[in-house]
Amino acid sequence: MSETKITLPESAIPAGWYNIAADMPNRPQPVLHPGTGEPVGPDDLAPLFPLDLILQEVSEEAEVAIPDAVRDVYRLWRPTPLYRAHRLERELGTRSRIFYKYEGVSPAGSHKPNTAVAQAYYVNEAGRTRISTETGAGQWGSALALAAQLFGLECKVYMVKVSYEQKPYRRSMMETWGASVVASPSQDTNSGRAILESSPDSPGSLGIAISEAVEDAAQREDTAYSLGSVLNHVLLHQTVIGQEALAQLEVAGAFPDLVAGCVGGGSNFAGLAFPFLREKIAGRELEVLACEPAACPTLTRGPFAYDFGDTGQLTPLVPMHTLGHDFVPPGIHAGGLRYHGVAPLISQLVLDGLVRAEAYGQKDVFASAVRFARAEGIIPAPEAAHAVHGVVEAAARADAEGRERTILFNLSGHGHFDLGAYDAYLRGDLEDFALPEDEIERALKAIEPLPKPAGVSS
Ligand SMILES: *Cc1c(COP(=O)(O)O)cnc(C)c1O
Numbered sequence: 001m002s003e004t005k006i007t008l009p010e011s012a013i014p015a016g017w018y019n020i021a022a023d024m025p026n027r028p029q030p031v032l033h034p035g036t037g038e039p040v041g042p043d044d045l046a047p048l049f050p051l052d053l054i055l056q057e058v059s060e061e062a063e064v065a066i067p068d069a070v071r072d073v074y075r076l077w078r079p080t081p082l083y084r085a086h087r088l089e090r091e092l093g094t095r096s097r098i099f100y101k102y103e104g105v106s107p108a109g110s111h112k113p114n115t116a117v118a119q120a121y122y123v124n125e126a127g128r129t130r131i132s133t134e135t136g137a138g139q140w141g142s143a144l145a146l147a148a149q150l151f152g153l154e155c156k157v158y159m160v161k162v163s164y165e166q167k168p169y170r171r172s173m174m175e176t177w178g179a180s181v182v183a184s185p186s187q188d189t190n191s192g193r194a195i196l197e198s199s200p201d202s203p204g205s206l207g208i209a210i211s212e213a214v215e216d217a218a219q220r221e222d223t224a225y226s227l228g229s230v231l232n233h234v235l236l237h238q239t240v241i242g243q244e245a246l247a248q249l250e251v252a253g254a255f256p257d258l259v260a261g262c263v264g265g266g267s268n269f270a271g272l273a274f275p276f277l278r279e280k281i282a283g284r285e286l287e288v289l290a291c292e293p294a295a296c297p298t299l300t301r302g303p304f305a306y307d308f309g310d311t312g313q314l315t316p317l318v319p320m321h322t323l324g325h326d327f328v329p330p331g332i333h334a335g336g337l338r339y340h341g342v343a344p345l346i347s348q349l350v351l352d353g354l355v356r357a358e359a360y361g362q363k364d365v366f367a368s369a370v371r372f373a374r375a376e377g378i379i380p381a382p383e384a385a386h387a388v389h390g391v392v393e394a395a396a397r398a399d400a401e402g403r404e405r406t407i408l409f410n411l412s413g414h415g416h417f418d419l420g421a422y423d424a425y426l427r428g429d430l431e432d433f434a435l436p437e438d439e440i441e442r443a444l445k446a447i448e449p450l451p452k453p454a455g456v457s458s
Contacts, residue, residue, distance in 0.1 A: 018063060020278065021345070024349070029453050029454060048218060050224055053122050067118075081102050082100070082252075092371075094396070095399060098409075099252070099409075102411045104411060108146050111241060115238060116147035121147075126224070130156070131144065132157075135170075137163050137418075141179065145157065154178075160184055160206060160338075167335075185212070205340075207339070211310040211311055213226075215312075229339070232343075255284075261410040262385075263292050276288065290346065291360065292360075295362065299359075300358065302322045302444075305453065306447070307322040318341065319348075320343065320347040323440060327443035366425040368388050369422075378414060379416065382415060382418050
C-alpha cells in the first residue's frame with residue numbers, strides 16, 4: 001500500500017501566489033461603478049482596501065511574491081497534509097484513486113486563514129488599525145479575528161443572524177481572538193437598520209452582512225474592509241493550496257484527471273484548482289468540478305450577469321454567475337455556501353467551459369460526509385462535504401463506466417462546530433429544500449435593469 005499522508009517541510013511553502021488571470025483564455029470583464037457604469041479604478045476602491053490588495057486585484061503577473069511575514073505565519077500550519085483516501089476507496093469499493101488536501105489543520109479549522117493573514121498584513125502595512133468584515137457560518141470571521149490578532153488590528157465582525165444563533169461557539173472563538181461580533185442585520189449600520197425595519201425577523205444573509213461591513217469601513221478612515229471570498233486577490237492568496245498539492249502528488253507519483261472542490265464564493269475551490277487549471281490551459285487532460293448546494297445553485301441555475309455583491313447595493317457591479325442580490329437562500333447547514341454570487345474568475349472559467357458545476361441536496365451530502373468520517377476519521381465541514389459527495393458520485397460513475405480515475409479534492413475544513421447539523425442528519429430531521437423556479441425568477445428580476453456583460457444574450 002502506498003503512503004497515506006504526504007507531508008512537506010516548511011521550506012516547501014510556496015514563495016509566491018499563482019495569478020490565473022495571466023493565463024486565462026478570456027480575462028474576466030471589468031467590475032463597474034454602479035452610478036456611472038464605467039470600470040472601477042483603484043481610487044474607487046481606496047476607501048475600503050489597502051493599495052497593495054487593489055494592485056493584486058487587477059494584476060496580470062502570473063506570480064505575486066508572498067511577504068516573509070505572511071510566510072512566517074503560514075508556518076504555524078502549512079504545508080497542510082495531502083491524504084490518499086485508502087479507507088474511503090475501500091468503503092466505496094472503487095477502482096479509482098482518491099486524494100484529498102486537508103485545510104482543516106489551520107487554527108481556525110478551514111482554508112480561510114490563508115487569505116486572512118495576507119489581508120491583515122497589508123492592512124497593517126498601510127497604517128490602518130481596524131478591519132471590518134461579515135461572516136456566514138463563522139469560519140471567515142474566526143479566520144480574520146485570528147489574523148487581526150496576530151498583526152495587532154482591531155476586528156469588527158457582522159455575523160449572519162441565523163449562524164449567530166446556531167453557532168455560539170464560533171462567536172466565542174472570535175471573541176477569544178479579540179474580535180467584537182454582532183448579529184446581522186444589526187442596529188449598528190444604516191443598511192442593517194433598514195432591513196430590521198422592513199423584516200424584523202430576517203435570518204440575515206451574507207449579502208446583508210456585506211452591506212453592513214462595507215458601510216462600517218467606508219465611514220471610518222482607520223478601518224479597512226475585508227472579504228473572505230469572491231475577489232481576485234482572495235482567490236490568489238488561496239493558491240498555496242494547489243501549489244502544495246501539485247508538489248505532494250509528485251511525491252506520490254500521481255497527477256489527477258479530476259479536481260473537485262465546493263463553491264460558496266469560490267476561494268477554496270480556486271485555491272486548489274487554479275494551479276491545476278494552469279496545466280489544463282497548457283493542454284493537459286483534466287476535468288475540474290465545482291460542487292454547490294441545490295438550495296443555492298449559483299453556477300448551475302444562475303445566469304452570467306452583472307450584479308451587486310451585496311443586498312444593499314453598495315458594492316460595484318461584478319460580472320458573475322448570480323441568483324440576484326436579494327436572493328435569500330434557505331437556511332441549509334452549509335452556511336458558507338449561502339451566497340447569491342460566485343467569484344468572477346470562476347464564473348468566467350465556467351463560461352469558457354474550463355470548469356463544470358454540479359448541485360446536490362443536503363441529505364445526500366450528509367450521507368456522504370458520514371461515510372467519509374467513518375472511513376477516514378475526519379468529520380468534514382458541511383461545505384466541504386459537498387466536495388466529498390461530488391467525489392463519491394464521480395467515483396461511482398467511473399466504476400460503472402469501467403474507468404480508473406485519479407481524483408483530487410479539497411477538504412476545506414473540519415465540522416467540529418457543525419455537529420448540530422450532523423445531529424439533525426443522524427436523527428433524520430434534515431430537510432432538502434426544493435428551490436422553485438419562480439423564486440429564482442423573482443430574484444433575477446432585480447438585476448434586469450443592470451448592464452449586461454459582453455458576449456451574453458439577455
Ligand atoms: C467558507 C468556507 C467555504 C466556502 O467559501 P469558499 O470561498 O467558496 O471557499 C467552504 N468550506 C469551508 C470549510 C469554509 O469555511
